[in-house]
Amino acid sequence: VVVVVVVIIVVVVVVVVEVIIVVVVVVVVVVVVVVVVVVVVVEEEEEEEEEEEEEEEEEEEEEEEVEIVVAVVIYFSLSKNDDGDDDDDDDDDDDDDDDHCGVCKLN
Incomplete structure (x- = not known):
């Protein structure tokens, strides 16, 4: 009887x-799987954020290029004389009254 009790105790233990x-093995496997999934998701989010930042930088560069082109066009359109002459020096032989709008003639 004692032998049977000891065998039962050993089997139960x-x-x-x-x-x-x-x-413990199942818990360890589940924890490893969860950690791997979290790492993969975080890496994907970081990649998406980097791609979005690159796209935003490209858009900003394009906007800056457009602003520069517009500024150059405005500069050249404002720097042109009415007579189509690109030089900025005034010709002294021309009558200065022709270049004015008429407001200063009143003075």
């Missing part, structure tokens, strides 16, 4: 230890 080992 072995089964309990095996169940504990299986539970």
Whole structure:
């Protein structure tokens, strides 16, 4: 009878230890899988953010290029004389009254 009780106790202890080992292994596997999934998701989000930042930088560069072109066009259109002459020096032989709008003639 004592031998049977000892064998039953040993079998129960072995089964309990095996169940504990299986539970620990399952928990470890689940934790590893969760960590891997989280790392992959975080990396994908970082890549998406980097792509969005690159796209925003490209758009800003394009906007700056457009602003520069517009500024150059405005500069050249304002710097041209009415007679189509591109030089900025005034010709002294011309009558200065022709270049004025008429407001200063009143003075």
